Amino acid sequence: MSSQLTAYIDGCRVGRFTRDGTGAVTLSFDEDWRHAARRMELSLSMPKSRRVHTGAAPLNYLWNLLPDSEAVLQRWGSKFGVSPRNPMALLAHVGMDTAGAVQLADTDVEMLTGPSGNEPISAAEIAAHIRQLRSDPEGWLIPGHDGGYFSLAGAQSKFALARTADTRWSVPTGRAASTHILKPGIRGLDHSDLNEHLSLAAASQLGLDTADSSIEHFEDESVIVVRRYDRVLAEDGTVTRLHQEDIAQATGTHPAGKYQTEGGPGIEMIVNLIRGAHGRDGGSADRLFDAAMFNWAALGTDAHAKNYSLLHSAAEGPRLAPLYDVATALPYTDINNRNTKLAMSFSRHYRQREIEARHVIADAIALSFDVEWAHDRAVAIVDGLADAYSAAAREAKLDGTDAVFAARIVDEAATRTARLRRELQAAAPPSAAPIPRAPTGSARPGTQPRTPTGRFDRNTDTTSGPSLTERPSSEP
Ligand SMILES: Nc1ncnc2c1ncn2[C@@H]1O[C@H](COP(=O)(O)OP(=O)(O)OP(=O)(O)O)[C@@H](O)[C@H]1O
Numbered sequence: 001m002s003s004q005l006t007a008y009i010d011g012c013r014v015g016r017f018t019r020d021g022t023g024a025v026t027l028s029f030d031e032d033w034r035h036a037a038r039r040m041e042l043s044l045s046m047p048k049s050r051r052v053h054t055g056a057a058p059l060n061y062l063w064n065l066l067p068d069s070e071a072v073l074q075r076w077g078s079k080f081g082v083s084p085r086n087p088m089a090l091l092a093h094v095g096m097d098t099a100g101a102v103q104l105a106d107t108d109v110e111m112l113t114g115p116s117g118n119e120p121i122s123a124a125e126i127a128a129h130i131r132q133l134r135s136d137p138e139g140w141l142i143p144g145h146d147g148g149y150f151s152l153a154g155a156q157s158k159f160a161l162a163r164t165a166d167t168r169w170s171v172p173t174g175r176a177a178s179t180h181i182l183k184p185g186i187r188g189l190d191h192s193d194l195n196e197h198l199s200l201a202a203a204s205q206l207g208l209d210t211a212d213s214s215i216e217h218f219e220d221e222s223v224i225v226v227r228r229y230d231r232v233l234a235e236d237g238t239v240t241r242l243h244q245e246d247i248a249q250a251t252g253t254h255p256a257g258k259y260q261t262e263g264g265p266g267i268e269m270i271v272n273l274i275r276g277a278h279g280r281d282g283g284s285a286d287r288l289f290d291a292a293m294f295n296w297a298a299l300g301t302d303a304h305a306k307n308y309s310l311l312h313s314a315a316e317g318p319r320l321a322p323l324y325d326v327a328t329a330l331p332y333t334d335i336n337n338r339n340t341k342l343a344m345s346f347s348r349h350y351r352q353r354e355i356e357a358r359h360v361i362a363d364a365i366a367l368s369f370d371v372e373w374a375h376d377r378a379v380a381i382v383d384g385l386a387d388a389y390s391a392a393a394r395e396a397k398l399d400g401t402d403a404v405f406a407a408r409i410v411d412e413a414a415t416r417t418a419r420l421r422r423e424l425q426a427a428a429p430p431s432a433a434p435i436p437r438a439p440t441g442s443a444r445p446g447t448q449p450r451t452p453t454g455r456f457d458r459n460t461d462t463t464s465g466p467s468l469t470e471r472p473s474s475e476p
């Protein structure tokens, strides 16, 4: 069973994955799709200019559509009575709703057909599932909705739901698409869901293109809700999928190699990949470098190859997708230390204590970015980081332990960026404008008032509180 799995985009057959007796997987593109797809690619690692792909890329492409958690794969294998080591067999059950527009089915029809629906789910049921995930982080699939399966990468507990124009939540079944991802946070990592929300909001404040997120409450549970940018919701409630792949897929990397230290792609490889793909969006490589600088400044230690994606368009080709799954190690004393490693190096350095601003600027030069632009952006991110987290916390109307947690991020951001700022000053290109004096702790317009250490004033903004999402450092 499942020695063949067919891939569809927009309901059209793209090609067939076949598996031989040795476990080797081959992708053969459908001729019609190759000719009709224009600039759309299923994956940059398997360009449609070649009809048949063998080797590691087809198998790794499929693995990257599945969770990164062995335990979840085991659970799914047992549930569906298939081997957890066979991605095609797993995806035959959960491949109807994945990242991007690809759908995988154990059928061979030209146009994907079959049932499609949305089963309403109440706040009480969502709360019960969140509670269940807190005690059983591998139980991703929602009980009682047997036609509603999804597959998403990552190690954290998560589930995917649809919220359409009428604002009610539903479990998409059959061919239907989810529109939001809900993540209750990482057990043992304080406020990780709030961390993810604040980090996305702070990055957005600083001008980066990010996924929209919010902290939402279901009964007494809170969870980060991330709106899927790979879904477009029409006014009539119809959901269209946009195709995307993560950078591990685009480079043919197995999920186990997603960290650069594990052989995965680093900034240089991704920038070259984006430039070589000749998407019409000329800003993608800049945005990737900008995001890498944000993760350096904010100690986003988990920005590995599966936390960056490309959106594919038939008209435009590939472009960098909005940022998602961003989180800061700053508030965690056990992770925020000088040995902490970033997931991708600057000038071959990974450790916080080794990466100086000059290494970031040196990479910008080596990768032919406009050095003044790179320096200006680094200064803007470093200068604005504490205020951006402060503003994100204010927007989120936090109180209690949530507000204390956010204040710790702001304090730590102020401390770290004071040092980075000095380093940036020393690393300024000769033609760069002088860096103005550092802010002295007074509030800037539109940001939350801060104490001299950068802590925002908790008394000025209170309401109710959330919780968040990040992952521990990748210290290999
Ligand atoms: N807003 C979004 N829109 C579309 N796809 C998304 C979005 N957020 C995440 N994804 C997809 O879902 C996958 C899993 O999400 P995410 O990275 O948040 O999970 P995670 O478990 O926190 O990951 P990790 O193991 O890297 O911490 C991503 O790799 C990406 O393919």
Ligand SMILES: [Mg+2]
Pocket (backbone or CB within 6 Å): 153, 154, 155, 306, 307, 325
């Ligand atoms: Mg992730």
